[in-house]
Amino acid sequence: MTEKDYSKLIEIVGKDYFIKGEEDIESFLYDQVEKTFRPKADKRSVAVKPANTEELSEIMKYANQEKIPVVVRGGATGLCGGCTPTEESIIISMERFNHIVEIDEKNMVAVLEAGVTLMQFLEELDKYKGIGFPVHPGDEGAQMGGMAATNAGGARAVRHGVMRKHILGLEVVLPTGEILELGGKLVKNNAGYNLTQLILGSEGTLCIITKVILKIFPNDSYTASIVAPFEKFEDATNAVMEILKSGVSPLAVEYMDKFLWEGSSKALGMKWQAEKGEADLLIMLSEKTEQALIDDCRVINEICEKNHSYDTLYAEKKQEQLDLLHIRGEQYNFKKDWLYDSFDMAVPISHIAEFIHDLKRLAKEYNAGSSLLAHIADGNVHNDMWLVDGKAPEYAEELKNRMYEACFSYGGTITGEHGVGKIRRTDLEMMKDPREIEIYRGIKAVFDPNGILNPGSVIA
Numbered sequence: 001m002t003e004k005d006y007s008k009l010i011e012i013v014g015k016d017y018f019i020k021g022e023e024d025i026e027s028f029l030y031d032q033v034e035k036t037f038r039p040k041a042d043k044r045s046v047a048v049k050p051a052n053t054e055e056l057s058e059i060m061k062y063a064n065q066e067k068i069p070v071v072v073r074g075g076a077t078g079l080c081g082g083c084t085p086t087e088e089s090i091i092i093s094m095e096r097f098n099h100i101v102e103i104d105e106k107n108m109v110a111v112l113e114a115g116v117t118l119m120q121f122l123e124e125l126d127k128y129k130g131i132g133f134p135v136h137p138g139d140e141g142a143q144m145g146g147m148a149a150t151n152a153g154g155a156r157a158v159r160h161g162v163m164r165k166h167i168l169g170l171e172v173v174l175p176t177g178e179i180l181e182l183g184g185k186l187v188k189n190n191a192g193y194n195l196t197q198l199i200l201g202s203e204g205t206l207c208i209i210t211k212v213i214l215k216i217f218p219n220d221s222y223t224a225s226i227v228a229p230f231e232k233f234e235d236a237t238n239a240v241m242e243i244l245k246s247g248v249s250p251l252a253v254e255y256m257d258k259f260l261w262e263g264s265s266k267a268l269g270m271k272w273q274a275e276k277g278e279a280d281l282l283i284m285l286s287e288k289t290e291q292a293l294i295d296d297c298r299v300i301n302e303i304c305e306k307n308h309s310y311d312t313l314y315a316e317k318k319q320e321q322l323d324l325l326h327i328r329g330e331q332y333n334f335k336k337d338w339l340y341d342s343f344d345m346a347v348p349i350s351h352i353a354e355f356i357h358d359l360k361r362l363a364k365e366y367n368a369g370s371s372l373l374a375h376i377a378d379g380n381v382h383n384d385m386w387l388v389d390g391k392a393p394e395y396a397e398e399l400k401n402r403m404y405e406a407c408f409s410y411g412g413t414i415t416g417e418h419g420v421g422k423i424r425r426t427d428l429e430m431m432k433d434p435r436e437i438e439i440y441r442g443i444k445a446v447f448d449p450n451g452i453l454n455p456g457s458v459i460a
């Protein structure tokens with residue numbers, strides 16, 4: 001980029017919202033992907049913080065005309081290097097798009113600027129007693145635009161699904177600078193191709209999301225969590241499948257390796273209460289009435305007992321439930337210094353037990369350090385490969401390919417929720433028909449004829 005480019009950007013956003021220079025740019029370069037796995041950032045990049053859609057549109061028109069790469073940065077909680085500029089780029093920081101436009105209680109819809117964080121949104125909804133939003137990836141610093149762009153999931157997807165189930169409309173700026181309004185507050189809308197759904201999960205490669213219109217929900221008043229310890233992993237997964245068939249709709253069903261439950265508890269100064277068993281499930285429930293919650297607990301208890309669980313433990317008090325959530329959340333801090341790569345594969349849930357056995361068998365075969373947790377009722381497994389002496393293991397690529405082979409043999413995917421970003425692009429090509437990738441390229445060319453938006457992400 002040249003002085004002329006810098007001047008133009010300053011003219012659009014003002015000098016206080018233009019950041020340049022190796023030191024100052026550092027905090028705009030990376031997301032939360034493991035440090036050893038980060039894509040190499042181009043530090044010649046500059047960052048801008050536009051105030052509104054019009055400024056953003058002006059930036060895009062200029063970037064498109066000059067063919068300067070542009071990378072959008074949301075909350076930077078992503079786990080696949082998506083917002084890292086690997087070429088000299090304009091980084092668009094969405095932090096000033098932080099206005100809650102409307103909480104429309106009549107339509108049960110919220111209209112939010114894309115830079116509103118999940119935490120900010122949930123705090124706002126707290127003011128409207130009894131209204132909530134269910135999608136919750138682990139880090140509340142994620143922005144609504146980033147969550148839409150990555151089609152985020154999280155533990156509660158068992159009952160509520162992922163972001164694409166909740167978004168009714170978008171405002172977007174195309175790479176050419178044009179502004180489009182897509183969808184709206186409509187429950188039913190069958191007019192034309194559904195571009196909103198195409199953009200969700202496109203990871204900032206097709207356009208920049210500036211506004212989201214999404215559904216909000218009446219909160220459940222009664223909640224409880226159950227810890228169900230099993231000796232055998234198969235018993236735990238059989239119980240999960242029976243629970244899903246029973247008509248009980250859990251909010252979340254989480255599995256973690258026992259040492260993760262225990263280690264995370266210890267790191268928080270607590271004790272993991274399930275002493276017996278090797279396969280502990282955390283089952284979270286919420287219902288509108290107390291009786292419905294009691295009925296859920298009874299059904300789950302019967303199913304767990306039938307599948308040979310040890311005594312199930314109940315957390316009814318708010319604080320006890322929060323403690324379990326904290327322990328589940330702490331696992332990331334507990335293990336993060338050992339991580340080389342964290343995977344996000346998903347298989348049909350009928351194959352989850354076999355698949356997890358495969359992953360553990362393969363880790364053993366390579367004598368690899370590993371840990372595993374799963375949004376088990378979604379078939380979504382996050383297994384980790386650890387560093388060896390602080391470095392990438394020699395067997396990393398081979399082991400990864402063998403894990404993928406196992407995953408594909410069950411009809412699985414390389415990513416259930418985190419996305420492709422810059423670190424899984426070649427992995428995506430392993431699982432997709434070349435014709436499908438060719439169609440992606442065609443779609444990309446229609447949105448972004450000069451290929452300026454987030455180059456190196458998702459597809460080459």
Ligand SMILES: Cc1cc2nc3c(=O)[nH]c(=O)nc-3n(C[C@H](O)[C@H](O)[C@H](O)COP(=O)(O)OP(=O)(O)OC[C@H]3O[C@@H](n4cnc5c(N)ncnc54)[C@H](O)[C@@H]3O)c2cc1C
Pocket residue numbers: 031032071072073074075076077078079081082083094114136137138139141142143144145146147148149150151152153154155203204205207208209210332417418421454457
């Ligand atoms: C501890 C932890 C736990 C997590 N748990 C989960 C989980 O359970 N489930 C889950 O799905 N994810 C999880 N994540 C990943 C992450 O929180 C999600 O991917 C989140 O949706 C990213 O949002 P963000 O605003 O941080 O996006 P960023 O990281 O800033 O960006 C992600 C991608 O979206 C693009 N992008 C961002 N904003 C926009 C926009 N306005 N318009 C167009 N493109 C944009 C970026 O260019 C990039 O390619 C977790 C992350 C952490 C750190």
